[in-house]
Amino acid sequence: MASKSFILLLLALLFVTCGCGTAEPQVPAIYVFGDSTMDVGNNNYLGTDAVKANFPHNGIDYPHSKPTGRFSNAYNGADFVAMNMGFKQSPPPFLALKPKHKYPDIYSGRVGANFASAGTGILDSTGNTINMAKQIEYFGSFQLCVIRRIKIERAKYLLSKSIFLISAGGNDIFDFFVQNPNATKPQVNQFLGGMISNYTSHFEALYNLGARKFAIINVPPIGCCPRSRTLPQNLDGSCVEALNNLAKAFNKATPAILNNLSSKLVGLKYSIGSSYDVVNTIITHPQAFGYEEVKSACCGIGRFHAEQPCNATAFYCKDRRTHVFWDVLHPTNKTAEIAGLAFYEGSVKYASPINFKQLVDEGVLPLENL
Numbered sequence: 001m002a003s004k005s006f007i008l009l010l011l012a013l014l015f016v017t018c019g020c021g022t023a024e025p026q027v028p029a030i031y032v033f034g035d036s037t038m039d040v041g042n043n044n045y046l047g048t049d050a051v052k053a054n055f056p057h058n059g060i061d062y063p064h065s066k067p068t069g070r071f072s073n074a075y076n077g078a079d080f081v082a083m084n085m086g087f088k089q090s091p092p093p094f095l096a097l098k099p100k101h102k103y104p105d106i107y108s109g110r111v112g113a114n115f116a117s118a119g120t121g122i123l124d125s126t127g128n129t130i131n132m133a134k135q136i137e138y139f140g141s142f143q144l145c146v147i148r149r150i151k152i153e154r155a156k157y158l159l160s161k162s163i164f165l166i167s168a169g170g171n172d173i174f175d176f177f178v179q180n181p182n183a184t185k186p187q188v189n190q191f192l193g194g195m196i197s198n199y200t201s202h203f204e205a206l207y208n209l210g211a212r213k214f215a216i217i218n219v220p221p222i223g224c225c226p227r228s229r230t231l232p233q234n235l236d237g238s239c240v241e242a243l244n245n246l247a248k249a250f251n252k253a254t255p256a257i258l259n260n261l262s263s264k265l266v267g268l269k270y271s272i273g274s275s276y277d278v279v280n281t282i283i284t285h286p287q288a289f290g291y292e293e294v295k296s297a298c299c300g301i302g303r304f305h306a307e308q309p310c311n312a313t314a315f316y317c318k319d320r321r322t323h324v325f326w327d328v329l330h331p332t333n334k335t336a337e338i339a340g341l342a343f344y345e346g347s348v349k350y351a352s353p354i355n356f357k358q359l360v361d362e363g364v365l366p367l368e369n370l
Ligand SMILES: *[C@@H]1O[C@H](CO)[C@@H](O)[C@H](O)[C@H]1NC(C)=O
Pocket: 181, 182
């Protein structure tokens, strides 16, 4: 059951216009990593085998109806986290930051950059795009450029106050499930063990590069996305519980990973936003948020508008605010907005052990300890 106050908070949200963008940035920069829930256009720069969204009807509600590469009708989760922290939207895709001299603020450790790539996962083997290990490598080379422009102490100080926003894991779980529909308990445990050890390594690598404040988004109930409802073994189109159970099992391990790391890595702070609980609250109380459709995608083709992906000739719904899902997998702008607010100032059900706002406000260690 969602708490009543949370629903009231969200109802209030739906009737205010976003004051986002008018405030001053609350942190020096945001660095974003992960999959299509975070990608704001890196995949536009990749070859034809990469999954992309830089064509209509994507972006239909973005300024000038521009398809930017986001898997959304307008903004995505990276944008709403950034807006809540006082930015206009997500920092730009890293692959767009050329030539460097045109982005003096960014290469001085301000604003941030978005390294996320749709299709990617926590495991190196997931997807064929820029995997997490590569995203972290890109961040390392980015940071070397910053250090060439500003003093290293200053660069480290800015990093220690910056937010490292990460959302990944859904694609690994989806792939594992599709390849092992009847996985045994030991197979599941082996898979989860690999995920945990790889996720741990990614956090350590970022920490070693100077990251201190981690804002992590967990795996949503992927068994309830339109694509899962169309899986061949799912005849009645209900949520695929086996997929949700994998997501829940991995989500249960994530706080343990971070709790373990924070006792070992001095100055590490974190907040885990529960995309699982936000989407679950929404799909169990859709009317409270003004939704009319929780199963079908707004844009796409076939059953649940999810047998073929959204493209320029696919069906799309007239009122995007009545749909939880934009396409086969991804939330609408409105759903991402609600999630962003819940992570930023929601209760421990939606962000723990502290929320993103408290993470922003956490003090950092004095310079000499960096
Ligand atoms: C998984 O189990 C179901 C029956 O529970 C069976 O119909 C299906 O063929 C199995 N799939 C694989 C890939 O073994």
